Amino acid sequence: MNTADFISKKVTETIQKSTYTWQTPSNIALVKYWGKSNPQIPKNASISFTLNNCHTITTIEFEKISKSNTVTFELFFEGKKKDDFKPKIAKFFERIQEYCPYILEYKMVISSENSFPHSSGIASSASGMSAIAMCLLSLEKALNPDLTPDFINKKASFLARLGSGSASRSIEGPLVVWGEHPEIEGSSDLFAIKFPYKVHQIFENYCDTILLVDKGEKQVSSTVGHNLMHNHPYAEQRFKQANENLAKISKILTNGDIKEFITLVESEALTLHAMMLTSNPYFILMKPNTLEVINKIWEYREQNNSNICFTLDAGANVHVLYPTSEKTQVELFIKNVLADYCQNNQYITDNVGFGSKLM
Ligand code: DP6
Numbered sequence: 001m002n003t004a005d006f007i008s009k010k011v012t013e014t015i016q017k018s019t020y021t022w023q024t025p026s027n028i029a030l031v032k033y034w035g036k037s038n039p040q041i042p043k044n045a046s047i048s049f050t051l052n053n054c055h056t057i058t059t060i061e062f063e064k065i066s067k068s069n070t071v072t073f074e075l076f077f078e079g080k081k082k083d084d085f086k087p088k089i090a091k092f093f094e095r096i097q098e099y100c101p102y103i104l105e106y107k108m109v110i111s112s113e114n115s116f117p118h119s120s121g122i123a124s125s126a127s128g129m130s131a132i133a134m135c136l137l138s139l140e141k142a143l144n145p146d147l148t149p150d151f152i153n154k155k156a157s158f159l160a161r162l163g164s165g166s167a168s169r170s171i172e173g174p175l176v177v178w179g180e181h182p183e184i185e186g187s188s189d190l191f192a193i194k195f196p197y198k199v200h201q202i203f204e205n206y207c208d209t210i211l212l213v214d215k216g217e218k219q220v221s222s223t224v225g226h227n228l229m230h231n232h233p234y235a236e237q238r239f240k241q242a243n244e245n246l247a248k249i250s251k252i253l254t255n256g257d258i259k260e261f262i263t264l265v266e267s268e269a270l271t272l273h274a275m276m277l278t279s280n281p282y283f284i285l286m287k288p289n290t291l292e293v294i295n296k297i298w299e300y301r302e303q304n305n306s307n308i309c310f311t312l313d314a315g316a317n318v319h320v321l322y323p324t325s326e327k328t329q330v331e332l333f334i335k336n337v338l339a340d341y342c343q344n345n346q347y348i349t350d351n352v353g354f355g356s357k358l359m
Helices: 083-096 101-105 125-143 149-163 165-170 222-227 235-255 258-277 288-304 324-336
Strands: 017-031 046-064 072-077 106-114 175-178 192-194 207-211 309-312 318-322 347-351
Touching (some): 017 125, 017 235, 017 258, 017 309, 046 165, 046 207, 046 235, 083 149, 101 106, 101 125, 106 125, 125 165, 165 175, 207 324, 235 258, 324 347
Antiparallel strands (some): 046 175, 046 347, 175 192, 207 318, 207 347, 309 318
C-alpha cells in the first residue's frame, strides 16, 4: 500500500452527530525506533510489546458543521479543558487533513484520560495519538461502511504514526512491527502490522513492571532526541544493527530462546542510551537508581537462574520484563527490593495486551 491509498475519497452516508470512545494502549519497544526522516519515516524497523494496563481512553463527539478551512476542536484532559495540549493536536490534524478531509466538516470535542499517572515519565503520545486515530476511523467507517477491519487498523496506524512514530504500534497486539524489513512479510514504513509469525508460548502474556525511577518531565523531547541521530557519528551503523536485531528477534520469538531474547533486549536498551551519550549535544537520561536497578536485576537473574531482564525508554524509568511463569517470585523481588529505588516506591504492574478496544 502507498500513501495515496489512505486518502479517504468515498463518503456514502450522512452523519450529523456521533460519539465514539476508544481505549488504546501504550507499548514498549524491544528493538528501538530512534532516528527518522520526513514525514515520520523511521530509519530502521522496530518491534514492541503492546501493553495492557497502561492505556488512554478517548471520546470524540463529532458534530457536523459547514466546511471550514481549519479543524475545529476542543480538548479536555481528565475532565479539564487543556489548551496547552492543543497546538500538538492541531498540528496532528493539519498533517492528517489530506487523508481525512471529512474532519473539516465536523466540530470535535475530544475528552481523554490516561490509566497511568500523568507525570509518571511514561510517554502518553503513543496511546493518546492512537486513540484519536481510532475515533476518526470509527467516523470514517460510519461515512463509508465499505471499509474493512484490516484497512481500518492500517489506516489508524498510518494516522497515529503521523502524530507520533511509536503510536503506530499502539493499534494492535501483542507484538507489533513498524518499518519496512525484508524478513517481515507485509511490513511497511507507513504503518505498523501485527508480528506475522508464530510466537513461542514462553512469550505469551509476558509481564512488564514499570519502575517509576524518575517521574520528572522528559529531559529530551522525542523530537530533539530523533534529531540527534542526524549527523550522529554512529547513526548508520546503529540503523543497520537495529534491522539485524529485528531479524534476530523475529527468530527468537518463534523458537523461544529466552536467553538470546534477554541479551538482545538489554543490548537494545543500552544502545539507545549509548546513542544519546555519544550525540552532540550529549545526554545522560539514566539516573543513579536506574543503574542500581539494572545491577539488582542482573544479580537476581544470576542467583535465581531467572529469566528477568530490563528495557528502557528515552528516560530513567526501567521496564522489568519476565515470563508469566516467574510472576509470583519476580513480583516479590520487585516489591521487596526494586521498589526502594522508585520515586515514592511507585511502580506499575502490567503485561502484554491485545491492542485498541471500542468502548
Ligand atoms: C525511545 O514515537 O516518541 O520510545 O515520532 O517523535 O513522536 P516521535 O517519537 P516517539 O519515539 C519513541 C522512541 C523510543 C523507542 C521506541 O518506542 O521505539
